[in-house]
Amino acid sequence: MEEEMLKCKRLFVSDMDGTFYLGNTLLPGSLDFAMAVHRLGARLVFLTNNSSRTPEEYIRKLEKMGVDRKLFQVYTSGEATISFLKRDFAKKKAFLLSTPSVREMFEKGGVMLDDFDPEVLVLAFDTSITYEKIRRAALLIRQGIPYVASHPDINCPTEEGPIPDVGSLISLFETSTGRRPDHIIGKPDPAILKMVMEDFDCSQEETVVIGDRLYTDIECGLKAEVDTFLVLSGETTRDMIPDRHSYKVVENVGSLAKKIRDHDTV
Incomplete structure (x- = not known):
């Protein structure tokens, strides 16, 4: 049973x-x-x-909804991506598509970020994404730079309905460049x-x-x-x-x- x-x-x-x-x-x-x-x-x-938030942000969200902190812990694909980069791309500079808070988490986690001369591209769930970020990422992918995605989810569920997630951006970049990520972490x-x-x-x-x-x-x-x-x-x-x-x-x-x-x- x-x-x-x-x-x-x-x-x-x-x-x-x-x-x-x-x-x-x-x-x-x-x-x-x-x-x-x-x-x-x-x-x-x-x-x-969902790599659009840090664990601390999720903890605050759950507490705000009335869930006692002692009842749970949080682990995100963003954290797993940091661990992966530190292991497989140690000391490599990364171009990161992410929200500002997750960018800060990557920096505090020991990942070197560089928007101008990166050695690896990392795609997280960037709800603050702009066309300039998309343009820059596509050019880097086309150049053959190692390409890592935090997870493959196509949509993120919301109260209004599903919204595009990392998997949708993977498809966008594949349509433009012909490449899929070399590594998908989550x-x-x-x-x-x-x-x-x-x-x-x-x-x-x-x-x-x-x-x-x-x-x-x-x-x-x-x-x-x-x-x-x-x-x-x-x-x-x-x-x-x-x-x-x-x-x-x-x-x-x-x-x-x-x-x-x-x-x-x-």
Whole structure:
């Protein structure tokens, strides 16, 4: 039973956009879910591909929506991209497309940024993007400079509807230059999930992944060979689910909270 399986988990790795909240509104059952994980004695880590904000900004956003800071931690594809650059492009100067706060995070994280003579191009979710940035990036990509993207999400869910995310910009640059990124860091690459598992010293058997996107969240969990739950509160609808699949499907994270509570009452 799923209830029995969940009681053995020490690490719940959840997406945020479309899974825990939408825009500035918590989705049904989200707070119950966070509290149920806490009562279970497990850790809740929000692993998001959205690289438009820093972890601190996400923490403030969640607190503003009424989620107690002690209930969760945040890890972003932006942080994972910094780790990747420091490992594979150490001391290389980067041209970064990002929001101002994420740019500051990269600089504080030890990545050298250079808008004029870069050695690697990095594409994050830049909600402050301008045509000049697009023009400059396209020229660099066309020149053959190493090209890194923080994640592949095509759209970012909002209360008004989906808006273009990094995956859409990847398509734009591919149309213009014929090139795709040499490296895409975030989900579905299981390396980002394994970083989180290592940080919390949890095994595959002790970890569960929750998300709303088949091609990022769910694929990441399956590639990492951990138990994976698809929620239907975001991008994926029931008619998009293939007849044969190896993940579990619930309406929302509130459904998981109920399963955890049902176990506690047995």
